[in-house]
Amino acid sequence: MDDDADVRSVVEATLSAAGFEPTGAADGSEGIERAVLERPDLVLLDVVMPHLSGWEVCATLRSLPETSSIPVVLLTGKSEIRDFVVGRQAGAVDFVTKPFTRARLVEAVEAALAGRDDARPEPLGREVPERRTRGLLLDALTGLPTVPLVVDALREKLLVDQDLGVFLIDVDAVASLEDHYGWEVLDEVVREAATGLRRLVGTLFSTGDLLAVSRPGSSALVAFVALPFGLGEEEAAARLGRKARQVEESLGALLGESLLGRVHRRLEVTVAASRLRYNPQVRVERLVERALAEAAAAASTREGERVVSQREEFAAILRRRAIETVYQPIRDLATGRTVAWEALSRGPAGSGFESPEVLFDYAARHGRVLPLEEICVRYSASRFGASEAGLLFVNVETNVVNELARGGLEVLGPLVALGPSVVLEITERGAIPDFDAFREGISALRRAGFRIALDDAGSGHASLHALAELRPDYLKITQSLVTGPHRDGIKSEIVEMLVRLGGRIGAVTVAEGIETEADLAGVRQLGVALGQGFLLGRPAPVPEP
Known part of the structure; x- marks a missing residue:
């Protein structure tokens, strides 16, 4: 996609000569429409175009289920680091800076298509078998070797150390993560877990320990660690158990930092361990296979115990109706006046469900959303109704919108009674598989008298597609963009874009998580209308007019 006909002509001629079948589009709108209908293997996209910029087109392609997996390469005359970062955030896989050579263009296309062998011709005589073999030995997502690649190194370690600890590391229930957030977020979680594991080398792991992934594309990471010679069974088990708990805690903390704002729940890191002893009568490959199977069995047992404990704790919360609700003020950034309150519900303090993200995610995965929402x-309504304090924002997950609209409006009865002062805050934390049904659900909620807000705009989940479908009354900008826009040109550009988009559809913008005077001044200068955060007011048990 490029509005310059001469550039399109050069690109098409270059790629045709390299064995590809290019087709062009003159602007972003035409390009998006054709991408949805034709499903190309790759999109080459100019950054500076009229109406829709390349960044906006890229973000739209990433948000649509029909085009989300198509790699995008940006053609840009900009070469500043921040421009590349903005492109990465929008979902681009590579950049070609104008003016470019034909060789550079073909190289970028080949690299972007490296994971789509079935979708492209074989250019420039490269051998497919060699690349596929390499893919079996080195995991492209994590950059870690697969277990078969480290077998020779394990054989050498066993000859020296005789005794190894095998740690099988998994992050959360991967199927649940992918269903709830989409494959891109799952990939990011696995990639960050591998990065976090490497950062533990020098503390929990030594430089001689081996890190790997069980097989290409797997979320199960593996660490092979030397054990002191001559340990008895009990002593070895105790040592492995301590190390496993240390890795769980450390990796969990690292993931919490790196994925803040992307995954809205606490990630459970599970580390199970087994012992790998040298036996000259058994092939090393079989010894490794047995050790991994033992670790997997131990992980399964631990997971089963955790599932039972969680189920009992959650059932007790519903039975006792043990939900705590507090209210945080939302203020007009021009006048400082409180115009609304957000109701924040969470589990009992000190429990495993104190975090709202953990509480509602568990309810969604186990079909208990409506009983929880009812409480x-x-x-939220009973305490707010007596205060007459303005608008009330109440969170609703996207995956329950249809359920609420079909059979749950009775659950929302206490809010209906408050009239148009209620704003339902839609949190797009997971992939929306059926936008038609979702749109119908939103319409039903509007007919019941509710206003609509889109939460976490700019987080990567609150997509342009969702924004276009919802046409919300309020657009809440995620805290990760609100923090430090005065220091970060990329953040300020994204916030400005959201303010412009909000203006086009008549949505009032709200900045979330304002905690410093500098952040307050920054979002105010960028045109954000409303704000909330600890600087403007902490959550309180009862809203005050």
Whole structure:
């Protein structure tokens, strides 16, 4: 996609000569439409175009289920680091800076298509078998070797150390993560877990320990660690158990930092361990296979115990209706006046469900959303109704919008009674598989008198597609963009874009998580209308007019 006909002509001629079948589009709107209909193997996209910029087109392609997996390469005359970062955030896989050589263009296309062998011709005589073999030995997502690649090194370590600890590391229930957030977020979690594991070398792991992934594309990471010679069974088990707990805690903390704002729940890191002893009568490959199977069995047992404990704790919360609700003020950034309150519901303090993200994610995965929503809605409405404090924002997950619209409006009865002062805050934390049904659900909620807000705009989940479908009354900008826009040109550009988009559809913008005077001044200067955060007011048990 490029509005310059001469550039399109050069690109098409270059790629045709390299064995590809290019087709062009003159602007972003035409390009998006054709990408949805034709499903190309790759999109080459100019950054500076009229109406829709390349960044906006890229973000739109990433948000649509029909085009989300198509790699995008940006053609740009800009070469500043921040421009590349903005492109990465929008979802581009590579950049070609104008003016470019024909060789550079073909190289970028080949690299972007490296994971789509079935979708492209074989250019420039490169051998497919060699690349596929390399892919079996080195995991492209994590950059870690697969277990078969480290077998020779393990054989050498066993000859020296005789005894190794095998740690099988998994992050959360990967199927749940992918279903809830989409494959891109799951990939990011696995990639960050591998990065975090490397950062533990020098503390929990030594430089001689081996890190790997069980097989290409797997989320199961493996660490092979030397054990002191001559350990008895009990002593070895105790040592392995301590190390496993240390890795769980350290890796969990690292993931919490690196994925803040992307995954809205606490990630459970599970580390199970087994012992790998040298036996000259058994092939090393079989010894490794047995050790991994033992670690997997131990992980399964631990997971089963955790599942039972969680189920009992959650059932007790519903039975006792043990939900805590507090209210945080939302203020007009021009006048400082409180115009609304957000109801925040969470589990009992000190419990495993104290975090709202953990509480509602568990309810969604186990079909208990409506009983939980009924408690939260009743508590939120009863205390707010007596205060006459303005608008009330109440969170609703995207995956329950249809359920609420079909059979749950009775659950929302206490909020309906408050009239148009209620704003349902839609949190797009997961992939939306059926936008038609979702749109119908939103329409039903509007007919019941509710206003709509889109939460976490700019987080990567609150997509341009969702924004276009919802046409929300309020657009809440995620805290990760609100923090430090005065120091970060990329953040300020994204916030400005969201303010412009909000203006086009008549949505009032709200900055979340304002904690410093500098951040307040920054979002105010960028045109954001409303704000909330600890600087403007902490959550309180009862809203005050």
